[in-house]
Amino acid sequence: MPVDTKRIRGPEESQSPLFFLSPDKAPKASSRQGVRGNGEVRPMFARCGLISQAKGSAYLEAGNTKIICSVYGPREIERKDETDMKSGRLVCDFRLAPFSCSKRGAWIQGSEERDLSQTLLESLQPGVCLHRYPRSQIEVNVMVLENDGSILAHAVTCASMALADGGIEMYDVVLGCTLRQNGNTCLVDPSYSEECGSWQEGYGENQGCVTVALLPNLNQVSGLNADGEMREDTLADAVRTCMDGCHKLYPVLQQAVTRAVKKKAPPPEKYTFTCHSPQVLF
Amino acid sequence: MDTIHACFKEKIGEVLLPGDVFSFRLPESGDGSIKSEKIICGPGLRRNGEEVRVCKSGILRHKQPNMYWIDSQQRRYVPAKGESVIGIVTTKSGDVFKVDVGGSEQASLSYLAFEGATKRNRPNVQVGDLVYGQFTIANKDMEPELVCIDSCGRANGMGVFGADGLLFKVSLGLVRRLLAPQSEIIKDLEKIFPFELVVGMNGRVWVKAKTVQQTLIVTNLLETSENMTSQQRQTLFKRVAEGSL
Amino acid sequence: MTRMSATRGLCMRTMMELDQSCSVLREYGSEQSLLSKPDGSSTFVQGDTSILAGVYGPAEVKVSKEIYDRATVEVLIQPKMGLPGVRERAREQCVRETCEAALLLTLHPRSSVTVVLQVIHDDGSLLSCCLNAACMALMDAGLPMSHLFCGVTCAISKEGQIIIDPTARQEKECRALLTFAIDSAECNVLISSTTGSFSVQELQQCIAISQKASEQIFQFYRDSVKRRYSKIQ
Amino acid sequence: MRDTPLSNCERRFLLKAIEEKKRLDGRQTYDYRNIKITFGTDYGCCIVELGRTRVLCQVSCELVPPKDSRPTEGIMFFNLELSPMASPAFEPNRQSELLVMLNRQLERCLRNSKCIDTESLCVVSGEKVWQIRVDVHVLNHDGNLMDAASIAAISALSHFRRPDVAIQGRDITVFSPEERDPIPLSIYHMPICVSFAFFLQGSYLLVDPCEQEERVKDGLLVIAMNKHREICSIQSSGGIMLLKDQVLRCSKIASVKVSEITELINKALENDKKIRKEGGKFGFAESMPKERITTLKREEAPVEMADVKETANEIVNRTETPTEVVSSPVLVAMGTAQVGEGIVNSWGLDEDEEDEPQTEDTKTDDVMVISDSEEEEVVILNEEAQKSTKLSKRK
């Protein structure tokens, strides 16, 4: 009888009320018509340095998607069995708050969250100068407070902002963007309802979801994640569109990081404007 | 006249509990000079500003001229400098042995701390052997250190022992009673039959008599004498002496 | 089972005056040093409620839990049925912090003190019985303490009457339940753990009663230690 | 924590004593230590003492849906815990080899032997059955935990009473003990484990080994048997070779021991039943050995409550302070307000991102920043867009 003895337990099982909706009363899927174009990203709000206890932190809001991220470290490596001690280690913990989705999630990290943690780690790693932190680890904790689609992409952006805010040395920031291919139409930065669709059940042609992580200044892709079934040329287009999307978001991130840096320690006037973008390296 | 001594003295032999307080208002004699008195607080007593607090439950004991301590029956040993204990060798590492003495930390014992030991001539000690040794270092902030030689480099009864015989554990209170110069228990026990006895301050006792049977009898008698008045003990011992003959 | 003890309690209750009946500590007892393995052990029995406590320490500590300047205290409460849950964890926290305040931990740095409490039977006032058992076991282990502590539970009935040392049944029927731990040095409040709602006056009354009851329990501690040492001259 | 290591001297002495047919506590080879069984106030609760080994067992029950494969059978669940109280070597929540071994052996002894009629535990076929849970806690480890645990478990099961139920259609009523007398389990037979420790490659054997004897043993043979001499399980561990004769001899000894222990359990059960019937005192509180000097009991004692009310009132009145001025909250935005002033936290006053995102819009490639803070870094490149977002917020 494996039971969770470390949390207050409710009934053995319970169902979301959404299962019991009478069919005529179910809410209709919203469409983008007139709200934003298919190629447009949602307005994004970003801010750094909100968590007082963390080395670096960031909060990001895109549409209703809300993500918060904190960075701790570099600190002593916890598991010492790692063979390579010359470079540092990045540790990512990606979690969805139980109330973040339309169906309540469990507290215990599921396989989806573990997958997302791994993908996030792989997308961020190329951007961080890990060789500068030998024998130490940098922890990135991402918490999705509300899931309204494209969480992986925004988590990547949010995490890289937090890393920058934490003063972790980076080659470049990492930005993420998701695209949802639905037949011939493609929706950039899809919302939750747009993300779900027939492709998950395996119907239709050219149905899928692509997430790209990009180092904007180096113009290199650090992570690519595609689900579903797409034609080769569509996928190539999709990656290109995502990269464009990333570039669109870049100024927001730049603003947020700059603002945080200024806020923490105002440099004397004469240096204030000499260095406009904080992440131009080499 | 002696106010501090007085308040201690009236409690000698009484059972005290943690939190009990002896407060000594320093007596101000008529001429305004403060008369200084000294007392030495042993185990279980702690000075806390203007008062002495009891921190262990047990009986208040006194030794002339001015030593006071609490005699308690605890089982867990805490190493103290100068005390002799029975240890069990657990590992050999480098040029020290690690010895289990029943405390929170293992004690270290150097290869060279045996009589006649040199870098070439190492003592023959195996893991699991018993050693009788004395603490040269024992304080709360350092790893305890044992030696099996006295200050003149002599064994003086210390070292590896116990090829046969039996080791067992009793309370620290009983050990102290056994080690007291004129221990009645040992005196009574000697009357039954001859045996060898090693007592460590850490509650470990080693016994060897002529036969296995006799060793077991001594062991059991010592274990049971923990909670007995001397009268009860004597009648028991007498019965055993008669029965075993 | 509980019916018997309840009727027993009822007979006694009717015999006494109503307002006196509630201010009675059930009969209680304790045995020390009853287990051979732990460094200190005790059972504490209040009415039918019974706790067995075992203490190890100062003993070796895990490197991950080591504290450089004092001993690490761990308290485990084992329920009789099933695995310990969140409620036990909250009680463990209470008992641990009380033990930490009472023990002179700086005397044994880099070591551990482990207190294991096994629920033998719960017939009300469980937390206070845990505290009493823990205190007697710590004394038995001979760990240095600056003061002793004891637990007293008070229930406030629907009519506003204060019942001391309530049974499980009284606990179920009451409006509020307050458990206090009292220290032996100044008779102040070490722990306060409450459920139900109550007024400020009621709280202060319960504290005052608990302080009075604690005197009796501390006297009991003294008597049992005295008895224990009675054969040593 | 580490357990005290076994010294070479103890090992040698123990083996020598065994060769001479002597045991530490003066027992003979085939002797058990004293067994004491005490029942608690609850049904299905008992403490078994086997010398200094001590074990607590509690049986409980719960209505659950049955397993799909056996819709008409109740469920038996066994859980043995090695409490860290029992030995410094036992760590909480660790699946040690010993723990797994004991749990398996207990299940083999009591579940696989079908000693309990699980079909009588069915309430509504395929819907609700009783799940009987047996929790065994080892409280003090002085060897031979298996025998102690099996005695405790079967005693507690025999002592246990489950609530009576009535079924009406699909509704199940569970009666409290006051309404209807609870019902004992139907137990076919009582299997009990008897352990034999083997020494010196199996040339010597001891019944009921204590902890020190267990430490020097070479192998262990556990026979679970009932008083009808039916073997319920037999398990040899430690990798020693045993001859057929040895096993047969052991099973003969076991049958004697089992009938003795069964008698003891029955006596204890009867005794408890009698006292309960007569309305006498029972339970653990009564079984405390009052004659020991480590034990003390006190009668019920009244607590003086006379001046309690006055004391309480005095404290309340003395500390009464004139009501402080309550500061009023400031509304920062719709759905957000703040009380208290002075220190600014890291989230800043000007950031109410949760409710009112100050949108940094990227509709075009231009950067547009709208902020309600009065910092000079506010850049607005597209005033039209600003208005539209503000409006959309207010809707």
Next chain:
Amino acid sequence: MGVVLNYGINSYISIVVLYFQSHRNTYADVVITKHIITAGKEQAAPQSAGWETALAPLTGAEDARVTSLRHCSLHAALPNIMAAGFKTAEPLEYHRSFLKENCRPDGRELGEFRPTTLNISSISTADGSALVKIGNTTVICGIKAELTMPPSDAPNKGYIVPNVDLPPLCSSRFRPGPPGEQAQSASQFIADVIESSDLINLEELCIEKSKLCWVLYCDIMCLDYDGNLLDACIIALLAALRNAQLPEATINKETDLAEVDIQKKRHLKINRHPVGSSFAVFDDSIIIVDPTAEEESLSTALLTVVTDEEDRLCAVHKPGGTSLSGEKLQHCINRAITRNKEISKLVDKVFESMKTAK
């Protein structure tokens, strides 16, 4: 103006490195030195650059209320760097020297709470939500309502399942994995407060006896841990429950299945408004309210008092530590009663603003 700058410098170094490291490290050095000099002389340096104190630096809220520290002569006299060292090397002594003067390192008085901010209804996926900030401490509570069978021992009731989570996100002291002791005891405390204060009638959550009821999962998550978790949790829980709306659920008589209409929503009936106030005891005698994380770890005991709007006590929770007299306890209770009024006003104001907005 000594105290101001220590913290500025600490955080400054790391940031400047980030800012300039690509170009030349020497820049950073120059900047730091310059900053110390100008700022050490007068406070004007940062202000003249247009950086108001309102944009408090990340690590030190200390700067904001510098004026009130002036009378702490000890610190004014100490050179900056030494004071910083004093704080890290002897944190307890550092705090004591402030308490001696009846103030605290962040400039608060002993009985003063940090500013408390409440925001509601920001998580649209939750049925009710609230975000509470007490100083830096930030807690978010989301309520999810689901349907289930009523408990067999109380067929006319529903469930409330509160859980407090302290993810590694909120502080470096928490590790990933199952909740630790602090999170568990906080969960239990919140559950006790819900029960003790009779916050919601569980009967109200029952839809049909022994067939269908609501279970309210109240998931409380700390996003920034800087002490006084319990107070923040209670406010967040209360506000989220008040904010929560349940759709209408019925049992279809014909099919015997549940039916939900999300068009028709109702608020929960909140019976009482419990508010908590936490205190920390220093050196067995000095009591401060609303301790920060550092104050909590240095204190010898913690106390949380929960009162309702009728000044009745719902919880007096003191999980061990050093002892307190009944009188001292009473002082805390009196402070808690005032705090309750303050927070009630805050909560009411927030909900009013939502109503008027509609």
